[in-house]
Amino acid sequence: MTIEREPDGNAMNAEALLEARGIRKSFGALKVLKGVDLTLARGEVVALIGPSGSGKSTLIRCLNMMEIPTAGTIHFHGKTIGREFRDAGDCTGIGTLRRHVGMVFQHFNLFPHKTVLENVTEGPIVVCGTPRAEAVAHALDLLSQVGLSQKRDAYPNHLSGGQKQRVAIARAMAMRPEVLLLDEVTSALDPELVGEVLAVIRRLVDDGITMAIVTHEMAFAADVADRVLFLDEGTIVAEGPPDETIRNPSNERLKAFVSRFNH
Ligand SMILES: Nc1ncnc2c1ncn2[C@@H]1O[C@H](COP(=O)(O)OP(=O)(O)O)[C@@H](O)[C@H]1O
Ligand SMILES: [Mg+2]
Secondary structure (H helix, E strand, O other): OOOOOOOOOOOOOOOEEEEEEEEEEEEOOEEEEEEEEEEEEOOOEEEEEOOOOOOHHHHHHHHOOOOOOOEEEEEEOOEEOOHHHOOOHHHHOHHHHHHHEEEEOOOOOOOOOOOHHHHHHHHHHHHOOOOHHHHHHHHHHHHHHOOOHHHOOOOHHHOOHHHHHHHHHHHHHOOOOOEEEEEOOOOOOOHHHHHHHHHHHHHHHHOOOEEEEEOOOHHHHHHHOOEEEEEEOOEEEEEEOHHHOOOOOOOHHHHHHHOOOOO
16 A cells, blocks of 8 residues: 655554544535544544534545545554645545545445446456456455345345445445444434344444444444544544443533433
8 A cells, every 4th residue: 555645743643543633624614623633543443423513424524535624634554645635646645545444324325327246346346456256256255244145136226225235335345445434324224224234334343344433323332332432513522432421421512412312
């Protein structure tokens, strides 16, 4: 892997795989993120919780530079991603970052005119130049892991929401990401389909995949996260292990927030 930018002068957290420092993001006059720090160590699972509109999606999108921060820096393997060159192609490191930091969205975003198998093989073949036979073998393994081997030739509009989301997760994993970002991946699902998707995510957690998970599933977050970040109005107002955040919050805003969920 090559990221062209040099590390900056600050001492890095030796454990940090992906790190956001001092992230600010505005849309016009709207200040969405007001200086946020987030560190993901290798193998760590961080849950990002907070009210709707607090900036969770914006923050997680900044982590792989799908959204370019207004200020602040993103570091991957200790190297600063060069936002100042964001239009100049892969020499910025942004393309490389996105290949290594996968993302799954609330609304699946599958290619509707491609089969399940083609959805999963597309990235490796087109973006990484993986030989087709190798991409197919890996995709079939991933589809088996998410319980969808029998749907390999189906088109997305013939799948349930839970099945679509499991394909989307397999598609992200097909790129062999070092970090996986999940943005409310169960929020668009009928309640009876949430469990099958959470089970797939839990397996990834057990496999040691480094993850940032935006979720309103408080019990699940408490269960799988090493650390929980509570974002409110563009600022991290509380951070800590699930026992000190979701299960026993001391911060008043966090307490009010988690009390709205049954867990
Ligand atoms: N591309 C955009 N252009 C303008 N405003 C945006 C854009 N993306 C998000 N916002 C605004 O930023 C705020 C935070 O949004 P978001 O990060 O999606 O919050 P969350 O995921 O916590 O619900 C909201 O007020 C939203 O309307
Ligand atoms: Mg969101």
